Amino acid sequence: MKRIVLPVALAATALLLTACSSSGSSTKAAAAPSPTAKTYGCLTGEQAAKGSFALDAGTAGGTGLDAYYRDSDAGGARTGVIFSHQLSGSLCEWAPVFDEFTKAGYAVLAFTSEGDVTEGIKASAVRLKEKGVTGLALIGASKGGTSSLVAAKLDSPLPIKAVVSLSSPDVFNQLNAGLAVKSVKIPTYFAAEEMDAPFAANAKELYDASVAEDKQLKIYPGGNHGAPLLKDGALPDVKAYLAKHAPAAG
Missing domain, CATH: 1.20.5 (Single alpha-helices involved in coiled-coils or other helix-helix interfaces)
Structure with missing residues (x-):
């Protein structure tokens, strides 16, 4: 042996x-990196090849964040919409409505982050500015909405024209939207669905505390939370609100 x-x-x-x-x-x-990896499970290969990228939001916001940018269908968008997802979510929450906004003349940018979302919003604004965008609208779901409301109070690389808060709590971790809305005059649209507790009550509380110009509150029927509100009746209202306060033409 x-x-x-x-x-x-x-x-x-x-x-x-x-x-x-x-x-x-x-x-x-x-x-x-492969084109398939950049689809994030919700984009086509063509969309990923044209718009997927890694967003650097710094130490607090996170580096190498999954992100997606798309110009308006006509090209040369002047107003960009930054989408911020809810807890444990991703940029894919917003994929079903990207077409609606780019057809309306907006550039869109969504990112996935479990860090400080306000830093992600700021980094996204820098990216949009590099693309020629001159103004912003912020749309956030749940914690992303809380972050958007707080981001509206902070310094921004581009002027924020409007904020849309969907099912947002007044406080999430260190972010206090209830305090931010008391000083932010940027037009703000608050929304939730009536059976989504406690977020319907949160929306009313934030609306009542807000000093925003032409603020609006809409409580829709149902129990959906966050981004699904757009496909459950809120999208036409949100688009109309942005057309008034953050028009695509700038």
Whole structure:
């Protein structure tokens, strides 16, 4: 038995080296980004190739965030809409309505973040400014709405023309929208569905505390939360509100 141990060991070593070499090549190949990886599970390959990118929102907001940008259908959009998702969500929450906004003349930018969303909004504004956008509308769902309301109070690379808050709590972690709305005069649209507790009550509380110009509150029937409100009746109202306060033409 001792006579065959060495050849077998050598053969095993050779196979191991071959496998390691092959594995190294596969690792290098897998490290290169592929169009499929950029779809995030909700975009087409063509959309991903044109608009998927990594957003750097810094230490607090997160680096290398999944993000997607699309210009208006006509091109050269002057107003951009930044979408912020709800807790444990992603940019894909907004994919069903991208077409509606780009057809209306807006550029859209959505990102996925579990960090400080206000920093993600700021980084998104920088990106849109680089694309020629001159004004913003912020649309956020739940914690993304809370973040959007707070972001409207902070310094922004571009002027924020309107904010849409969908099913937003007045406070999320360190973000206090209930305090922010007491000083932000940017036109703000508050919405929730009546069976979505406590967020319908939160929407009314935020609306009552808000000093925004032409603020509006809409409580829709149903129990949906966040982004689904747009497909459940809110989209025409939101588009009309933006057309008035953050028109696509700038």
